[in-house]
Amino acid sequence: MIPAHSRFARRPLRHWRERAIEGILFLAAFSAVATTIAIVAILVYESLGFFEHAPLWDFLTDTQWSILFAEKHYGILALISSTLVVTGVALLVAAPLGTIIAIYLSEFAPHKLQETIKPTLELLAGVPTVVYGYFALLLVTPVLQNFLPDLPGFNRLSAGIVIGVLIIPQLSSLSEDAMRAVPMALREASYAMGATRLQTAIKVVLPAAISGIVAAYILGISIAIGETMVVTVAAGQQPNFSWNPMEPGATITAYIAQVSLGDLPHGSLEYQSIFAAGLVLMIMTLTLNVTGHLVRRRFREVY
Amino acid sequence: MPAQDVQEIRQLVARRKRWDKVFAILGLLSMMVGVMTLLALIIDMGIDGGGRLSWDFFTSYPSRHAERAGILSAWVGTALVMLVTAAAAIPLGVMAGIYLEEYAPRNWLTNLIEINVTNLAAVPSIVYGLLALGLFVYQLDFGQSILSAGLTLALMILAVVIVVTREAIRGIPAAIREGSYALGATKWQTVKDHLLPYSMGRILTGIIIGMASAIGETAPLITMGALTFIAFLPPAPVESGFPYLSFDWLFAPFTVMPIQMFNWVSRPQAAFLENAAAAGFVLLGMTLAMNALAIWLRFRFRKRGNW
Numbered sequence: 350m351i352p353a354h355s356r357f358a359r360r361p362l363r364h365w366r367e368r369a370i371e372g373i374l375f376l377a378a379f380s381a382v383a384t385t386i387a388i389v390a391i392l393v394y395e396s397l398g399f400f401e402h403a404p405l406w407d408f409l410t411d412t413q414w415s416i417l418f419a420e421k422h423y424g425i426l427a428l429i430s431s432t433l434v435v436t437g438v439a440l441l442v443a444a445p446l447g448t449i450i451a452i453y454l455s456e457f458a459p460h461k462l463q464e465t466i467k468p469t470l471e472l473l474a475g476v477p478t479v480v481y482g483y484f485a486l487l488l489v490t491p492v493l494q495n496f497l498p499d500l501p502g503f504n505r506l507s508a509g510i511v512i513g514v515l516i517i518p519q520l521s522s523l524s525e526d527a528m529r530a531v532p533m534a535l536r537e538a539s540y541a542m543g544a545t546r547l548q549t550a551i552k553v554v555l556p557a558a559i560s561g562i563v564a565a566y567i568l569g570i571s572i573a574i575g576e577t578m579v580v581t582v583a584a585g586q587q588p589n590f591s592w593n594p595m596e597p598g599a600t601i602t603a604y605i606a607q608v609s610l611g612d613l614p615h616g617s618l619e620y621q622s623i624f625a626a627g628l629v630l631m632i633m634t635l636t637l638n639v640t641g642h643l644v645r646r647r648f649r650e651v652y
Numbered sequence: 653m654p655a656q657d658v659q660e661i662r663q664l665v666a667r668r669k670r671w672d673k674v675f676a677i678l679g680l681l682s683m684m685v686g687v688m689t690l691l692a693l694i695i696d697m698g699i700d701g702g703g704r705l706s707w708d709f710f711t712s713y714p715s716r717h718a719e720r721a722g723i724l725s726a727w728v729g730t731a732l733v734m735l736v737t738a739a740a741a742i743p744l745g746v747m748a749g750i751y752l753e754e755y756a757p758r759n760w761l762t763n764l765i766e767i768n769v770t771n772l773a774a775v776p777s778i779v780y781g782l783l784a785l786g787l788f789v790y791q792l793d794f795g796q797s798i799l800s801a802g803l804t805l806a807l808m809i810l811a812v813v814i815v816v817t818r819e820a821i822r823g824i825p826a827a828i829r830e831g832s833y834a835l836g837a838t839k840w841q842t843v844k845d846h847l848l849p850y851s852m853g854r855i856l857t858g859i860i861i862g863m864a865s866a867i868g869e870t871a872p873l874i875t876m877g878a879l880t881f882i883a884f885l886p887p888a889p890v891e892s893g894f895p896y897l898s899f900d901w902l903f904a905p906f907t908v909m910p911i912q913m914f915n916w917v918s919r920p921q922a923a924f925l926e927n928a929a930a931a932g933f934v935l936l937g938m939t940l941a942m943n944a945l946a947i948w949l950r951f952r953f954r955k956r957g958n959w
Contacts, residue, residue, distance in 0.1 A: 363838065367839060374750055377744050378751040378756070378814075381772055381811070381814070384772060384807050388775065388782075391787055392782065446685060446686075450683050452679065453675075453683065457676050458679070466683050468944075469686065469687055470683075471947060472947075475861070475865065475943035477868025478871070479870045479914050480868070480932045481693075483928060483932055487696075487917075514685070514686070547672045575776025575778065577871035581871075581914075582917055605778055605781075606778065609785075609875045623875070630776060631775070638774045
């Protein structure tokens with residue numbers, strides 16, 4: 350029998366303390382779920398108020414968006430078109446560059462060069478987006494105007510190009526990870542058949558890593574869609590339903606930022622409209638992320 | 653083999669090798685686009701705004717006169733908001749990471765939490781602004797204050813902190829845990845005396861990267877309704893009389909560096925664009941320095957070896 354004051358006695362307090370700590374840690378982890386629930390609840394709740402005024406059918410089919418005027422139109426397509434144009438331009442810039450950089454870093458670059466280039470790309474990813482916005486408005490647009498004299502001061506082209514540069518680091522680093530995960534034996538087999546580095550990279554490594562690369566593109570698109578400051582500064586503030594990148598036009602994110610900058614009475618139609626726009630944005634990025642997740646799972650080559 | 657065939661094969665090999673070289677050059681050029689952009693950003697801002705950088709620029713309030721305007725309220729606001737963000741995101745994120753890596757049973761609830769963490773990392777930052785506007789500003793009635801802003805950015809970087817904490821703890825070999833348990837330590841003692849101290853460096857790296865992205869974040873704070881023109885400072889956190897500490901600043905209106913810069917960019921006068929460039933230069937310097945520190949720290953930890 351061990352006396353109660355002994356060092357070896359059971360200490361119930363210690364047991365309860367462990368349980369309490371586990372409970373606190375669980376609550377901290379659960380805050381991630383709580384945040385998601387809060388986001389969805391707030392977006393849906395305020396959007397419901399918006400759709401009491403704006404018919405859902407108009408919202409989805411009308412091509413004009415003029416909440417702030419007397420004659421109101423509720424066509425979110427006017428904002429979505431700009432978002433898609435900017436994202437398309439961004440992808441045209443980032444996809445080739447990002448993929449080439451990824452292939453180069455994973456298959457060609459000497460170790461020393463990798464060690465210096467990768468941190469530089471990471472630094473590029475850390476630049477605040479408002480700085481990129483300044484860059485798009487005051488450096489890229491004037492340069493483009495040398496080639497395209499008709500380009501207005503605000504346009505979706507320069508915003509798209511700059512967002513493209515902004516997503517290159519994410520795109521290339523994820524693609525590179527996917528290519529690095531391809532087993533060495535596949536490359537060695539290819540070299541043994543007499544293939545060069547480039548042939549191996551394009552005909553063996555790239556197809557084997559394609560699910561990871563597609564997932565990287567999807568993530569890049571999702572970042573481009575949600576990017577706010579570059580388009581707010583450089584792409585213009587008027588909703589504009591068109592597919593011409595040379596024209597100005599407000600994206601979903603730019604609209605939210607622009608309305609928030611003004612005086613925004615709680616509960617007004619403008620107030621509710623930014624939540625409806627946010628809901629559309631959330632649905633778009635969520636769909637993309639789920640697709641990316643499924644692509645990675647569905648088309649993953651297992652070795 | 654006939655000599656002619658050998659000749660042809662040699663040519664073929666030479667041609668293929670040439671393509672290798674062409675691609676290598678293409679790869680280098682593509683990377684140069686990235687590096688050049690970074691350089692262009694720094695140089696462009698330095699040239700445009702360098703003339704405005706002086707002591708007065710850091711100690712003056714924004715003003716209607718561009719040449720007298722400064723970033724005093726902006727950098728003070730950034731510092732205070734970051735204080736709130738760090739105070740909220742670091743404990744919450746590290747605790748969540750510890751739970752998921754060390755405590756969580758394999759069940760549907762853990763799966764749900766993990767899916768949510770991945771998902772939160774991919775939510776556009778402006779959506780956090782909408783959450784803040786609806787929840788912090790109006791439901792909880794914190795107003796458009798430093799507290800609301802700090803909490804918003806904390807939620808935004810929470811996923812990053814959780815992920816780096818998990819990776820850091822996962823990197824510790826099982827033998828360390830087993831050694832601790834063998835000596836009779838409880839789970840929490842193992843975590844607090846061994847796992848946490850050994851993974852601190854790597855967690856710190858992740859936190860610095862998260863904070864750097866929070867410093868440059870503009871969209872959620874604009875959406876939340878942060879003011880763009882503030883010509884006063886929040887109440888000081890330290891007082892001369894009892895109880896010496898004051899928390900009134902938490903509920904004060906504020907502006908931050910990127911918003912100040914945005915405000916100047918969106919004005920048509922060239923003089924304000926100079927201010928914008930100068931503010932951008934300072935902001936760029938801050939975030940690049942933080943990221944460089946994190947990269948260097950990571951390099952150091954990797955060099956020190958993996959157990």
